[in-house]
Amino acid sequence: MSLSHQRKKQPELVRRSLIDCAARIVAEAGVGGATIQAVADAAGVTKGGLLHHFPSKQILIEALFADLLEQLDAQLDAQLEGELEGDARSYGRFTRAYVRAMTRLSEEASNGVWTALTLAMQSEKPLRALWSGWLEARLRRHAKTDSDPSLAILRYAADGIWLAVLTEEVSSADARRKLLALIDRLSRKPLAP
Amino acid sequence: MSLSHQRKKQPELVRRSLIDCAARIVAEAGVGGATIQAVADAAGVTKGGLLHHFPSKQILIEALFADLLEQLDAQLDAQLEGELEGDARSYGRFTRAYVRAMTRLSEEASNGVWTALTLAMQSEKPLRALWSGWLEARLRRHAKTDSDPSLAILRYAADGIWLAVLTEEVSSADARRKLLALIDRLSRKPLAP
DNA sequence: TCAACGAAACCTACCGAATGGTATGTTTCG
């Protein structure tokens, strides 16, 4: 009855679709609320089919997370590329890109996925490992321009703002933009004497 | 078999114990992972007993959250009281107290509870209402000394640092303390010219 | 060229373990 026996088998496409659908559903219902059944349905596959590609929910979530990290990487690289003003050694270069990437992610549809996965990090060690590994590598790459503690504070502030958005602290989109702009300005030179 | 039939009935103590145990377990397993059964067990009460005090898990969590807000209030007031240096009108007064209270809470055992509940806010509206209401009121109270955007950034940075603790970004306890000390210093006067 | 075969890509059916909640006792206290 299912269409899967009629259409050509394209495992990579199915895999992609599964991750995309997982992203959407996780964004809506959170990691806990996203059942593999729902994800499978959304992708037009049965639960068994899903479990063929991802042997457990854990693994599916981790794959989704890794995928998002790749997207974030792409975002960051695009931002870094687009920095016309200075050479590759300009102070706070990565921090500005990071803050901007965060802003974009907060405003795009993919937002909910990040919140949900951040949420899930608390209980799932593998996700934490993925994230801290990613950030660590990235920071090492930009040690020359972004190792100042002032910049760490600004990056953390961006994280805090992003967190505040999801807790619905009234800070309007406008106020948020102003704060992020201020952060951008402050990232041009060290804060402390 | 249970001891509850032997010991004197002290509903307030049981209630307290339930909240405390809920805090510990939520800190360890997150809101989703904390089952009412586990909480009841930890408090030496049956599930039915727990549900007598808190008719649903929702209500238990909200009670826990409200309790933590009270603790935070107490912490904050203590910090504000202890500020010897200036009068009640000194710039960034509340922000410093906020950062310090956060620090203390992060280092105490109650740490994981905050992370878990903050993250749980995403899915639970009542919790968001509690928090944003609390913060709004508090900010209004200290509008005279702490309305500068620079200070907002510093408070957000404290939030971000605190969030990073749970994602296990390597930032050691030592590095964290240094950052918080820097924030404290930066809170003495506006950052931007 | 093509039949055969084995592996990969699915599907159907089922299970079992949690878990939140209910309904109904039984004990204790004022």
Place this chain on the structure above:
DNA sequence: CGAAACATACCATTCGGTAGGTTTCGTTGA
């Protein structure tokens, strides 16, 4: 004695995961 403070037993579901089939596809060897 009545109400509060518990306990016991049970229920309804949900959900992740397993077992074993069936279909599709690429490869291989004659």
